[in-house]
Amino acid sequence: MKYVDEYRDRELIETVSQEIKKISKKNISVMEVCGGHTMAIHRFALNTMLPDTIRLLSGPGCPVCVSSQSFIDTAVEYSKISGMIIATYGDLIRVPGSHSSLEKEKSNGSDIRIIYSVLEGLEIARANPERTVIFPGIGFETTSPATAATVIKAKRENISNFFVLSAHKIMPPVMKALVEDGVRLNGFIAPGHVSAITGSVIYNDLASRYGLSVVISGFEPLDIMQSILMLVRQIEAAHPQVEIQYKRVVNKEGNKIAQELVNHVFRTCNDDWRGLGMITSSGLSLCDEFAEFNPKRHFRINVPETIEPKGCICGNILRGMKTPPDCKNFAKECTPMNPMGACMVSSEGTCATYYKYRN
Amino acid sequence: MxxxxxxxxxxxxxxxxxxxxxxxxxxxxxxxxxxxxxxxxxxxxxxxxxxxxxxxxxxxxxxxxxxxxxxxxxxxxxxxxxxxxxxxxxxxxxxxxxxxxxxxxxxxxxxxxxxxxxxxxxxxxxxxxxxxxxxxxxxxxxxxxxxxxxxxxRKENRPIGSGKRIRTGDKILINGNIGDHGIAVMSARESFNFSTTVVSDCASLNLLIQKILNNCSQVRFMRDPTRGGVATVLNELVRKGNFGIEIDEESLPVSEGVRGMCEILGFDPLYMANEGKVMIVAGARECDKVLSIMKGMKEGRQSAVIGEIVSDHPGKVVLKTITGGKRIIDSLTGEQLPRIC
The missing domain is CATH 3.30.1330.10 (PurM-like, N-terminal domain)
Known part of the structure; x- marks a missing residue:
């Protein structure tokens, strides 16, 4: 398949692996921020092709995993309102809240529908004018432009029964928070699709102020191996900077139209991350002009007190401080069939990835 | 009317x-x-x-x-x-x-x-x-x-469904591209704004299977990989005895359309439903004969040998990846859900 097979070429991957082994001298830790990268690394067993000097840590880049427990609890409470339709991306329905999940509420009779695009949520609202539709907006810079475009469309078309419960998040603040929190890192493998929207400039701070190497990477095995090679070169030369490996998609400035949509509809806010807590200016909430689409303005619910699952170390796993096998629940009480924490739910969650690709 | x-x-x-x-x-x-x-x-x-x-x-x-x-x-x-x-x-x-x-x-x-x-x-x-x-x-x-x-x-075919005849060294075959049915049905859903050229493989396989059974004596096991796909059948199979299964990713027949859709959605063709596929375990000596009978029939043109029964890692299905690594293929847990980013 064009644009895929070229980047899975066994010989080329092996060549890059050899080059990394040749030049890597320092013991380093690099974090792949995105769950998609974690998946690809384990799916193609890339970790086994690296020298012992390189430690790969998985970061907080799975949108389902970082959605806070209270966010799930809120969505669960909305789903219980009579006449309500929750239109959600699939992964979210299985994430356990404090007392329930959207999947459980579905079996209790709530109308919860899996959608592939937020625009489908708007279509459901249009087709059911007597009902109310809430879209739990999750995801990073990759999904927020679509949510923004849909909210603008809803406003333009006067659709008043469609709402967005926004838990959209942005990437750079959490990456800085991890470093400030004491996670010892030399560099980041940064998510290429985020930068397709934002450009590479969002990471300039990480290099200049924090002395970290950043390489914006594609998602195929050769992309990731080449990104690791670029990181090793930077770190060995003690020359931290932001580089783009994923040049076939990413440039410095990014997608201006998408950025304008997001800036028009959302404003940054402090946001709660599962396991990481409140992080300043790391979330997106609807700005005043679009506040009418915030369900909190229209529906009153009582969200019960959040109860975190006992013994779950999702927080430390999302920060790269621990790996899933460090958790006593991993692959025992906590499995994809019966997940305790969100990292085991999402297909791109670190725990689910380790479980699926365990040897 | x-x-x-x-x-x-x-x-x-x-x-x-x-x-x-x-x-x-x-x-x-x-x-x-x-x-x-x-x-x-x-x-x-x-x-x-x-x-x-x-x-x-x-x-x-x-x-x-x-x-x-x-x-x-x-x-x-x-x-x-x-x-x-x-x-x-x-x-x-x-x-x-x-x-x-x-x-x-x-x-x-x-x-x-x-x-x-x-x-x-x-x-x-x-x-x-x-x-x-x-x-x-x-x-x-x-x-x-x-x-x-x-x-x-017939009496001689009665043990086929049980898998009791399976031996180390047996080969695993499939009669063509996997995942077509799952992708065809998904893309036909109203809410799914994708169009693909993938059509369901839905077909009756009795004539193909009877021809194999009439001509070969070393068919050890057969199963149709419907819901849960090939991965699920392999996992059911590996639990039947004291053996492991090794599958070669490179030899898995998958159409371009299914591969493309799976790449976009984050699905794995190994878990996608089929409705016109049979997975056959055959003795190594008869493998070529079974394969050539399959390829000679309309429902089996794209047939391939995809793996074998091994004595290593009993109870586990291991995939040799295209990049040279190895990973375990588990049964599906829950539905495959599309990734969101």
């Missing part, structure tokens, strides 16, 4: 009265026509030339009812024919029960019935008994179909 004034199913079509009689006569008996069915007795009386029979049943609730490459009716015939066939049996007779939702268009019902007729003729099976129920609007989704099937089985 039906000689009634209704264009849609109404509750009276299921009340046992005149309208139900007309529906049965004008659609079911008319198209499924055969001597045994025409008797319209409560139970079909069948002649079988074997004292051992294989018997199976399956219900079909696919949404949407029409999809590229097939429909719920074709699927209901193929599914039951294939369940009998992979058990080593020769399918002969089917029963068909319809649960119809009030309001379902009669022309769609007839289209589905004609499709069942065609597939039954192709597979050389007869529909000999059936039932019809109509439920209130909203109590079922358009229509559900149950088929049960019965067939004869």
């Amino acid at each position: 039906m000689n009634v004034n209704h264009e849609r199913i109404i509750l009276s079509h299921g009340n046992g009265g005149l309208m139900m009689h007309e529906l049965i006569e004008n659609i079911f008996i008319r198209h499924f026509d055969n001597k045994i069915l025409r008797e319209q007795t409560d139970a079909a009386i069948l002649k079988m030339d074997s004292s051992t029979v294989a018997f199976t049943t399956d219900s079909f609730v696919v949404d949407p009812v029409f999809f590229p490459g097939g429909d719920i009716g074709k699927l209901a015939i193929c599914g039951t024919v294939n369940d009998l066939s992979v058990s080593g049996a020769i399918p002969l007779y089917l029963s068909v029960s319809f649960i119809l939702e009030e309001g379902f268009p009669l022309k769609d019902l007839e289209k589905i019935v004609l499709s069942m007729k065609r597939e039954a003729q192709k597979a050389k099976v007869r529909i000999v008994t059936g039932d019809t129920k109509v439920v209130d609007r909203g109590k079922c989704d358009k229509l559900f179909i149950n088929t049960a099937g019965i067939g004869t089985i």
Whole structure:
């Protein structure tokens, strides 16, 4: 398949692996921020092709995993309102809240529908004018432009029964928070699709102020191996900077139209991350002009007190401080069939990835 | 066409009265026509030339009812024919029960019935008994179909379904591209704004399987990888004995369309449903013969050897990846859900 097979070429991957082994001298830790990268690394067993000097840590880049427990609890409470339709991306329905999940509420009779695009949520609202539709907006810079475009469309078309419960998040603040929190890192493998929207400039701070190497990477095995090679070169030369490996998609400035949509509809806010807590200016909430689409303005619910699952170390796993096998629940009480924490739910969650690709 | 004034199913079509009689006569008996069915007795009386029979049943609730490459009716015939066939049996007779939702268009019902007729003729099976129920609007989704099937089985083929004959060194074969049905059905759903060229592989496999069984003596096991896909069947298989399974990713037949859709959605073709595939474990010495018979038939042109039974890692299915690594293939947990970013 064009644009895929070229980047899975066994010989080329092996060549890059050899080059990394040749030049890597320092013991380093690099974090792949995105769950998609974690998946690809384990799916193609890339970790086994690296020298012992390189430690790969998985970061907080799975949108389902970082959605806070209270966010799930809120969505669960909305789903219980009579006449309500929750239109959600699939992964979210299985994430356990404090007392329930959207999947459980579905079996209790709530109308919860899996959608592939937020625009489908708007279509459901249009087709059911007597009902109310809430879209739990999750995801990073990759999904927020679509949510923004849909909210603008809803406003333009006067659709008043469609709402967005926004838990959209942005990437750079959490990456800085991890470093400030004491996670010892030399560099980041940064998510290429985020930068397709934002450009590479969002990471300039990480290099200049924090002395970290950043390489914006594609998602195929050769992309990731080449990104690791670029990181090793930077770190060995003690020359931290932001580089783009994923040049076939990413440039410095990014997608201006998408950025304008997001800036028009959302404003940054402090946001709660599962396991990481409140992080300043790391979330997106609807700005005043679009506040009418915030369900909190229209529906009153009582969200019960959040109860975190006992013994779950999702927080430390999302920060790269621990790996899933460090958790006593991993692959025992906590499995994809019966997940305790969100990292085991999402297909791109670190725990689910380790479980699926365990040897 | 039906000689009634209704264009849609109404509750009276299921009340046992005149309208139900007309529906049965004008659609079911008319198209499924055969001597045994025409008797319209409560139970079909069948002649079988074997004292051992294989018997199976399956219900079909696919949404949407029409999809590229097939429909719920074709699927209901193929599914039951294939369940009998992979058990080593020769399918002969089917029963068909319809649960119809009030309001379902009669022309769609007839289209589905004609499709069942065609597939039954192709597979050389007869529909000999059936039932019809109509439920209130909203109590079922358009229509559900149950088929049960019965067939004869030769003594030497009886152990095939159990997997007890499997030995280390046996080869694993499949009769073509995997994942077509799952992707075709998904892309046909209204809410899914993707169009693909992928069509369902939905097909009766009894003639292919009978040809293999008539010519080969080392068929150790067969199963149709429907829901849960090839990965699920492999995991069921590996639990049957003290052996492991090794699959070679490079040899897995997957069409470009399915690969592309799986890449976009974050799915794995190994877990996608098939409706016209059989996975065969055959003795290594007969592997080439089985493969050449499969490739010689329409339902097996893209057949491939995809792996083998090994003594290493008993109880585990291991995939040799295209990049040279190895990873465990587990059973599917929950639904495959599309990734969001």
